[in-house]
Amino acid sequence: MNYFFHIIIMINIYIVLTVSSNLLVGMTNLLSLGQAAFYGIGAYFSVLALTTLNLPLIPSLIVAMLATGVFSLLLALTSLRLKNDYFVLSTLGFQIITFSVLYNWISVTKGPYGIPGIPAPKLLGIFQVSGIIPFLIFSTVMSLFTIFIFYYLINSPFGRLLKAMREDELALITLGKNITSLKIQTFAISSSFIAIAGFLYATYVTYIDPSSFNLDESIFILSALLIGGLGNIKGPVVGSIFVILLPEILRFVGLPDSIAANMRQIIYGLILIILMRFKPEGLAGNYRIK
Amino acid sequence: MSKYILKINDLTKSFTSDKDKSPLLFDSLTIEFPAGAVIGLMGTNGAGKTTLFNIISRLVDCDKGNIWYDNGDKQIDLLKLKANVLKGIGIGRLFQDNHIFADMTILDNLLIGGEDSFGETPFITLFKRKKHKEKEKIRVAKAKMILTELFGKDNYFWQNRNNYASELSYGQQRLLGIARLLMSDHKLLLLDEPTAGVHPEIREMICEVIRKINTSKGVSIIIIEHNFKVIEVTADECCFIDQGEIAAVGPPEDIIGNPIVRKKYIGI
Numbered sequence A: 001m002n003y004f005f006h007i008i009i010m011i012n013i014y015i016v017l018t019v020s021s022n023l024l025v026g027m028t029n030l031l032s033l034g035q036a037a038f039y040g041i042g043a044y045f046s047v048l049a050l051t052t053l054n055l056p057l058i059p060s061l062i063v064a065m066l067a068t069g070v071f072s073l074l075l076a077l078t079s080l081r082l083k084n085d086y087f088v089l090s091t092l093g094f095q096i097i098t099f100s101v102l103y104n105w106i107s108v109t110k111g112p113y114g115i116p117g118i119p120a121p122k123l124l125g126i127f128q129v130s131g132i133i134p135f136l137i138f139s140t141v142m143s144l145f146t147i148f149i150f151y152y153l154i155n156s157p158f159g160r161l162l163k164a165m166r167e168d169e170l171a172l173i174t175l176g177k178n179i180t181s182l183k184i185q186t187f188a189i190s191s192s193f194i195a196i197a198g199f200l201y202a203t204y205v206t207y208i209d210p211s212s213f214n215l216d217e218s219i220f221i222l223s224a225l226l227i228g229g230l231g232n233i234k235g236p237v238v239g240s241i242f243v244i245l246l247p248e249i250l251r252f253v254g255l256p257d258s259i260a261a262n263m264r265q266i267i268y269g270l271i272l273i274i275l276m277r278f279k280p281e282g283l284a285g286n287y288r289i290k
Numbered sequence B: 001m002s003k004y005i006l007k008i009n010d011l012t013k014s015f016t017s018d019k020d021k022s023p024l025l026f027d028s029l030t031i032e033f034p035a036g037a038v039i040g041l042m043g044t045n046g047a048g049k050t051t052l053f054n055i056i057s058r059l060v061d062c063d064k065g066n067i068w069y070d071n072g073d074k075q076i077d078l079l080k081l082k083a084n085v086l087k088g089i090g091i092g093r094l095f096q097d098n099h100i101f102a103d104m105t106i107l108d109n110l111l112i113g114g115e116d117s118f119g120e121t122p123f124i125t126l127f128k129r130k131k132h133k134e135k136e137k138i139r140v141a142k143a144k145m146i147l148t149e150l151f152g153k154d155n156y157f158w159q160n161r162n163n164y165a166s167e168l169s170y171g172q173q174r175l176l177g178i179a180r181l182l183m184s185d186h187k188l189l190l191l192d193e194p195t196a197g198v199h200p201e202i203r204e205m206i207c208e209v210i211r212k213i214n215t216s217k218g219v220s221i222i223i224i225e226h227n228f229k230v231i232e233v234t235a236d237e238c239c240f241i242d243q244g245e246i247a248a249v250g251p252p253e254d255i256i257g258n259p260i261v262r263k264k265y266i267g268i
């Protein structure tokens, strides 16, 4: 049963990651390779807030979200002038720099040794969120919260602007909208919600190290998003469930341990290729990548 | 001198950095557009009409010159502004190539042109839900009103408002673009070939709309047109651009009768 709960918690974390990333990647068509960097920044700031600042759950979460939001502005301000491929490359740069800071700034992040023994966050000064059932509830609440917020945003006048911007920036400018500010807002919201995933991960696993937030992870988040589909809430949710369940299913298929990991990679790759060929908008998405 | 809506001074523009080699598109173009009038802008293909609109709407930079805009209260140097603030000071633009949002619904296309941008920032969307829903209702009501005004009671656009705009024909997209412009009040409209590619019946209707906006609301309109008829019906005054210069200015009858214009257009 715990195994089953564990999977649901992981799915919840990925739902937070992909639903938030969808605002940036799906709605605004800014293909970012730096999503794991935000995830990592969120996780490390969560730990900082919980341990060094000794804050309870909600304040820690807010600290992590704000801090990640601020960092996202760094990337937004430097990269938004860049078009398409150049933008993607600048997010790649951000990802690499963030990883390397997390890895090498040992006095603060403990570098590759990681930070063990992350304490259970205290909710309202009474509950300790630790153990599998409380985490199941906590992560489900957070993923539902994220879904709710982003569903609302996507279907609001703000979401309408994002859709329009994705299609035709020129027309939107002459309609009096400020494209740069729209993109910055998108960056800030998207990444501060990714921090929630960082918080969940850090407190659930109680140990973090930079390898959880490397480029591979960024690509994994993106592929979950692309497999599920962009532009709505359903897509990222389906994608998250899919990428978390797939390896578990493959486990039951009974591949020998020695090749299981490699086979998993190959199967992911194949699925991505097949999907992009036959269903470029993903399993449940609205858009294809432009 | 009567009041102007737009005064273009000494405008120079070329498309390459090497100004010696490439001919200038505009060489010290100077022209004044009177306020409250419909002005027809004619010229052969490639004369630079669309580029002139692009410069006015700040989508393209010019090399030299300035453009004064008088919105009634004060004179504004347009070249000091960013493209996205022009709507705020009353300038609207219809593109030659539609530029409607094809993957959005007909209604959303209209709502995005709304006067009031309340609710278009995430925090307002989330925290002022009631108020922004009210504002949205007002926008929808306005969209309905404009469509009814333009196309009658049970019009195609309103009935199919939740369909994607990509499903509309070219001419219908053109009309949607015009309706989107009307969603907010302007002082100056730049219309780039509003009747290109539309059915004669619809063309007449567009002409009517242009006249109506001008007479009932006093909106100044500059309209790029190749169609003599449209110019005759809509424009109070007309100017003909040729080789980067204003070759002729005057009432539409004179311009259409002008030998240079006739030669360029009809070859006689």
Ligand SMILES: Nc1ncnc2c1ncn2[C@@H]1O[C@H](COP(=O)(O)OP(=O)(O)OP(=O)(O)O)[C@@H](O)[C@H]1O
Pocket: B015, B025, B043, B044, B045, B046, B047, B048, B049, B050, B051, B052, B096
């Ligand atoms: N971005 C650009 N780069 C280089 N040249 C350009 C650019 N935009 C326009 N031109 C050139 O400037 C000239 C004027 O183009 P413009 O689109 O303004 O013409 P137009 O008068 O609107 O013509 P039409 O009646 O065909 O719409 C053309 O020769 C065109 O090739």
Ligand SMILES: [Mg+2]
Pocket: B049, B050, B051, B096, B192
């Ligand atoms: Mg043109």
